[in-house]
Amino acid sequence: MRKKIIAGNWKMNKSFDDAMALTSEVVNMINDEYKGSALTVLIPPSLYVNSVSRMVKGNVFSGAQNCHQEVSGAFTGEISAAMIKSCGAEYVIIGHSERRQYFGETNALLAKKVDSVLANNLTAIYCCGETLEEREVNKHFEVLKSQISEGLFHLTNEQMQHVVVAYEPVWAIGTGKTASTAQAQEVHAFIRNLLKEKFGAAVSDNVTIQYGGSVKADNAVELFSAPDIDGALVGGAALQSRSFVDIVKAMK
Numbered sequence: 001m002r003k004k005i006i007a008g009n010w011k012m013n014k015s016f017d018d019a020m021a022l023t024s025e026v027v028n029m030i031n032d033e034y035k036g037s038a039l040t041v042l043i044p045p046s047l048y049v050n051s052v053s054r055m056v057k058g059n060v061f062s063g064a065q066n067c068h069q070e071v072s073g074a075f076t077g078e079i080s081a082a083m084i085k086s087c088g089a090e091y092v093i094i095g096h097s098e099r100r101q102y103f104g105e106t107n108a109l110l111a112k113k114v115d116s117v118l119a120n121n122l123t124a125i126y127c128c129g130e131t132l133e134e135r136e137v138n139k140h141f142e143v144l145k146s147q148i149s150e151g152l153f154h155l156t157n158e159q160m161q162h163v164v165v166a167y168e169p170v171w172a173i174g175t176g177k178t179a180s181t182a183q184a185q186e187v188h189a190f191i192r193n194l195l196k197e198k199f200g201a202a203v204s205d206n207v208t209i210q211y212g213g214s215v216k217a218d219n220a221v222e223l224f225s226a227p228d229i230d231g232a233l234v235g236g237a238a239l240q241s242r243s244f245v246d247i248v249k250a251m252k
Helices: 016-033 046-055 081-086 097-103 107-119 132-136 140-152 181-199 217-224 241-249
Strands: 005-009 039-043 060-064 091-094 123-128 163-167 209-211 231-234
Touching: 005 091, 005 241, 016 039, 016 046, 016 060, 016 241, 039 091, 046 060, 081 107, 091 107, 107 123, 107 140, 123 140, 132 140, 140 163, 140 181, 163 181, 181 209, 181 217, 217 231, 217 241, 231 241
Parallel strands: 005 039, 005 231, 039 060, 060 091, 091 123, 123 163, 163 209, 209 231
Antiparallel strands: none
16 A cells, blocks of 8 residues: 655755754644544754754654755765765655756656665655646647656666655646646656556555645645646745644545
C-alpha cells in the first residue's frame, strides 16, 4: 500500500526563530489532532534543516529543498545529499519548477541529483509539471513524459521505490489557481501509467504521487478523494501552522 505524504515547502521564507516556532506548532498540532496515517514532511531553507530535524517526531519528518549532484568539492554555496543526510533529514525536493525556471536545471542534471539523493538513503521528491502555454497547446503530456523519462527512467525498480513524484502544474503554483480534481487525477493517472510501462505494476502501484499548486484546506479534501492523488506538496499554505495542519487532516 502506497504512502500518503503531505510535504510543506517553505521556499525562501521565515527567520530562524519563526521557523522554529512554526516547526513546534506543526509537530504538536499533528500529534494532538491528526489520527490518520499520512506522513508529514517539513521542508525548510537549508540553513534550518538540522534544527527542524531535531524537533520532528512521530509521523512528522524533515527534508531539504534541493541538493548538489556531486558528493563534495569546490562548489561554493551548495549542499550535498550527504550533508543533508547528516543533518537528520529524510527527503529532498528535486526539480521544483522554480529550480528549472530560475536556475536552468535540466532533466539530465536532475537525474544526477536523484542518483545522489538515493545513494545517501534519502527519498527524492521529484517534481514535474507543465506551464500554462504548454497546457493551452495540449503539450502537457509530452512535457511530463520527457521530464519523468529523462529524470527517472535510468533507475532500477528497487531505486524507484524511494522516489515520490510531485505533479505541480506551473500555472497553479502561487497563483491561486488550482487544477480541478478531474484535471489533476487525469495527469496523476497518466504518470502512474508511464511508471507502470517502465517499472511494472508492482512498482507503479506503490509510488506516491503528490499534487502541488495552490493547495488549501478547502480544496484538499476533494483533491485527496481522487484515486491516484496520494498527498500534496504545499507551498504558501505551509507557512502557517493552522492552514497546513488542516491540509494534513484532510487526508483520511
